[in-house]
Amino acid sequence: MYDIVIIGAGVTGCAVARYLSRYQASVCVVEKEEDVCCGTSKANSAIVHGGFDAAHGTLMAKMNVMGNLMFPALAEELDFEFQPNGSLVVCMNQEDMPKLQALYENGVKNGVKGLEIIDQARLREMEPNISPDAVAALWAPTGGIVCPFGLTIALAENAYTNGVEFRFNTEVKALTPREDGWIIQTNHGAIDAKCVVNAAGLYADVFHNQVSQKKIHITPRRGDYCLLDRTTGGFVKHTIFQLPGKLGKGVLVSPTVHGNTIVGPTAIDIEDKDGINTTAAGLNELIEKAGTTVSGLPIRQVITSFAGLRAHEAAHEFIIGEVPEAPGFFDCAGIESPGLSSAPAIGLTVADMLRDKLGLAENPNYDGKRKGILDPKKLSKEELTALIREEPAYGRIICRCESVSEGEILDAIRRPLGAKSLDGVKRRTRAGMGRCQSGFCSPRTMEILARELHVDQSEITKMGGNSKLIVGTVKERL
């Protein structure tokens, strides 16, 4: 029997796991996919919001501001890519100025530091490619950008090395209460736990509604994105938002921590919780809207488009905490934007709730530091030469577009909670994330995966399950 089972290895579940690993407790994360960071956490804007947007007084606002403040130190501790590049909310016409002012005031009330309304001249100076129609902007210097895979994987790895168990390909089917906790029925048998954390993202309503009479409803809100080539790096320096409309935050244009430009998202409410397909209408809408705040967006430099689903709860508020009629069942539901920004705060808050509930003692062996995958690009020539002498695999480039070496891929596979699929390698190393979109490197990465995992290449998948990349050998079915 575990003290705590966390359902879902997205950024929220992994954050809860990581902060829980500070205490002496047996914790298990169950995840239906083959890896961490496979749902909402992998396909979003990759933004650390300042916290001016969420309505003052809401849990969203509180968690966002608190999470935002935690990022710089956390990025240092866990060694993931984060840049406090600052964000701008651009006002496109004079009539909307009161809205911009209201946003500023909301932000100030939320406790966001450094907010300023800046005029057109200053805006242009900060962002030369801003649309000539922009009249003013809200400048939020605490806004940032993050690698969402890097963050989630770092949290998970650190939780794991501090004793948290992870079970992948394990789908929770039902929750039933027992005397002193819960029985969690999965496709791989039952798991007992004193407490359950519901961090199931889009499926959080399913589990909540199994234990509570107060029903919630989560709507998958699809966001289509386009990612532009790294040659567009520097097109904008800050994250450029449009003044928020009725559906989300409009279309943003932002640099990514890896030097690409991201454009998105749309906001389309759908039924299918796995409906991560882009549509022509969505992409067209995106391209049309993205041109509003900036001029000359090099949209032809798109290298990939994708869609992510936000877990939108009807009340548009985070649902965090123990469900009153289900003791030991803790929700982290309705975690839509600013969920990524809030993740560290949610993790810390929920971990502390569980500590109090179960009376957990500090884990004396806890080590909050984690080293990421060594990036040879950050080494000097001398250091790199020495590294290659020691481990020649760093001298063999596998992904040409992003200059990823075999050494990095081996590290990604061999490290705690290592990669098992092509996408797992991609999220950890960026191999296949460049302009050729894995055309050159995928056969080579498959070869390395097969060798390291001691399986035939035909067993290698793109993302677990039935996503096999090879269906057999030549001439076997003539």
Added chain:
Amino acid sequence: MTTRKLTCIGCPMGCQLEVGIDGDQVVSVSGHTCPRGEAYARKEVTNPTRIVTSTVRVYGSKSGAVTVSCKTRSDIPKSSIFDCIKDITGLAVPAPVHIGDVVKANVAGTGVDMVATKEVL
């Protein structure tokens, strides 16, 4: 008399050829704009041939290669394409293999050898 329609492969024009056939005799060719078109049409309806290329397994390669590419040394009848492939199914040859080495003699009874097209050490 029957007619067959063909696309000429001589150049990007891709002339639509119409070939009149009586028994096994070509009695007319039309649609071509140059003599190459007519010659192609006559050959294509009476005796269409192709070079077949594929790969066979190779074992013991020092370079780590697992296949070696091969081709029929000359044209074989178009109707024998799949028979050639079937005839080399399951075939594995030892390294080293040199360009021109026979990997399958008289492939599919065509009288033509399947030969290696790559050096595999």
Added chain:
Amino acid sequence: MKHYDIVIIGGGPAGLAAAAAAYDAGVTDVLILERDKELGGILNQCIHNGFGLHTFKEELTGPEYASRYIAKVEERKIPYMLNTMVMDITSEKVITAMNREDGIIEIEAGAIVLAMGCRERSRGALNIPGYRPAGIYSAGTAQRLVNMEGYMPGRQVVILGSGDIGLIMARRMTLEGAKVKVVAELMPFSGGLKRNIVQCLDDFGIPLKLSHTVVDIQGKERVEGVTIAQVDNRGKPIPGTEEHYECDTLLLSCGLIPENELSRGMGVALNPITNGPAVNESLETSIPGVFAAGNVLHVHDLVDFVSEEAAAAGRAAAAYVSAGCVDAEHKEIPVTFEGGPRYTVPGTIDPAFVGDSLTVRFRVGGVMKNQYVNVYLDGERVIHRKRPIMAPGEMEEVKLTRAMLDAHPELSSICIKVEEA
């Protein structure tokens, strides 16, 4: 730091031909840097026949064609480094490369020939909507898996794009046991050779649907089907024309893009139409002593012309080195064009640097029938050649001779026109 008179970036068909030609022109201190484990480049996976008709007057497969040029390099004992990735080149021609054995290698070059080839346009760049499951491959990736590794990437295949690699893969997949259901082509004409349409599609009864594109990809884990639709004359899908195909694989053969990351990094000026370096008659880029040839310069249809072009670049590099690696005063007379061509290579000409003749290559933007290619030097027509058909998929060329250029000592304008007479 090591020094070589000429360093060739890439050991594919362009790099091999450039190296041999530079050597034969008298500069023997040449080094080839190749990122793969063998010389030959993409030819190694192009196991089909049809290469070398112009050069060798016989029909070779890709590996056979490559072996002829590898032999030239071996005979001349030109050194090459395999498994070696060039990471960076400075505008001062200092090359930083890396491999497992030597770690970081710095090489100073007197002249450089860029011969990195090209890459395929990806699904992302095409913005095809739908899911992102396993089973979507560029045709070249599938070609590598099938031809080099003996694996089948799928069994029920739809191909988007009728470029030659797509057509070739339709036949390869069919011969190895897959069912290719359809080839869809966005344009109203195929970019592939007629011969490939007949021998790769018609021979096996594979339908080619022109003016069609993929509008949806289904399947959450592995491709389960694709929807294709007809497009209007602006390339937009026409509602109501959708057709569904059940399949487990979508192959993309939608164009090639020169790989100029290194060129861009060193500051070489690029031509926005070709995505390759802008070059003069010596195939020299905007950086003196840096030359380019083959698919990195502009995408070719036939390897024979790659070899020919690269040999010219090799000779030009050798001439640059022989002249003491100094930047000679170069006139830049632009090659202008009207009525059809989208670009020319070279883009500028200095007649003083032209030998017996100079081949100018170009592509047209659409299918054109019964036109003339005319070349004017200072307004005087010096070439007048009838072309029954020209298509974007077939590179065109004109040959300027020494005599033509000598007849215009004060030359200031060179224009290629596609005209009705």
